[in-house]
Amino acid sequence: MVPFRSRVRCGASSLNMLKIAGAVVVLAGAAVFSQQVQAQAFPSHPIRMVVAYAPGGATDIVGRMLAQEMSADLGQTVVLENRAGGGTLVGTDSVRRSPADGYTLLFGTNAFVITPLLHDKPTYDPVKDFQPVSLTTVQSLGILVTPKLNLRTVQDLIAYAKANPGKVNFASSGNGSAQHLAGEAFRTAAKIEMVHVPYKGTGPAMTDLLAGRVDVMFSSLVGNTEHVNEGRLNLVATTGAKRNPATPNVPTVAESGLPGYEAGTWQAVLAPAGTPAPVVERLNAAIAKAAKSPRIVETLAAQGMEVRTSSPDALRDMLKKDSGEYQVLLKHTKTTLQ
Structure with missing residues (x-):
């Protein structure tokens, strides 16, 4: 009789496992159904x-x-x-x-x-x-320079920075931004000193660049092409592997004496x-x-x-x-x- 009782216990255990498995399937199905309903109603506000x-x-x-x-x-x-x-x-x-x-x-x-x-x-x-x-x-970035420095090319910027070590600064939208890294990569490639000035966004940084309170900015051209066209900023180069289609007459940094530079x-x-x-x-x-x-x-x-x-x-x-x-x-x- 003992073997029989053992088999009965095993059978009960198997039934319990089947119940649990069934419950898991039901819950999984409910979760999928819930997601589908949520997606159909999305967005409701x-x-x-x-x-x-x-x-x-x-x-x-x-x-x-x-x-x-x-x-x-x-x-x-x-x-x-x-x-x-x-x-x-x-x-x-x-x-x-x-x-x-x-x-x-x-x-x-x-x-x-x-x-x-x-x-x-x-x-x-x-x-x-x-x-x-x-x-x-x-998008590639543009190297924008305040007209107060009267710099028109990448080589002008590099020469000025070398002649005035530590005096040139560049603004960015904040620490860790693509603008920040583009500037650091440029500084390293050109072997010059530039001081990073971080802001809480491109807007306030651009305001100070236009006012001449900072010297340089590696920035998107969105919202800034008018400043360049009207002479409020000098666009000395773009940072892509190829020239930017919106500014075909402006050379890349790589073309301007720093081969391999791209941001x-x-x-x-x-x-x-x-x-x-x-x-x-x-x-x-x-x-x-x-x-x-x-x-x-x-x-x-x-x-x-x-x-x-x-x-x-x-x-x-x-x-x-x-x-x-x-x-x-x-x-x-x-x-x-x-």
Whole structure:
């Protein structure tokens, strides 16, 4: 009888396991169904898209254009919110800590990858703590110089900096920004001394450059081509591998005596990690449609910026690649938060 009782116990155990397995399947199915329902209802109220810079810069300008086009497609308002500070850390971390429901997004730049690399203590992981949604734009930068220095070429700038060591400064939208790294890479390649002056966004930095309170800025041309055309700033070079289509008569830095130099910037939309896949897909589709708007494409192309979207997975791969490359660049240029 003992073997029989043993078999009965095993049978009961198997039944319990089947019940548990069934419950797991039901829960998994419920979770999938819940996500599908959530996606179908998304969005049911306005979406907040955070820009980790002060108003007035290229990221702010492009973000507002994108938000307007996305609003039309999604049927809900996409509200842009400027949250500057901490070299983009304040705004970025606010999104990381937000609910993963698609209603809080980050409109980020290269600084999204660079900022964590500049801190000794852990801040956030750009790959693990966020869900990529889509790339939106790419662009080379322009080297903009105050007319007060009367410098017209890269060689003029290098010669002036060597003749006045430590007196030339360059502004950026903040520590860890693509502008900051472009300037550091230029300083290293040209073997000159330049003092970095970080701001809380391109807007306030550009205001001081126009006023002649700072000397140089490596910046997007979006919002700045008029300043160049009207003589308020001198554009001495662009930083891409090829000449910028919007300024075909302006040479690249590489053409101007620093072969191999190249720097650029990108903008992308990200969400908190754990955002449901159907919601991410809906947002990605809205961005793809917005990116085809003639208003966005033509306006940005005239200022040297290319509209370029991607899948979430392609953006994740790009973030991983950039993180590795920026680690090498930061070490080479000895760039820190100081």
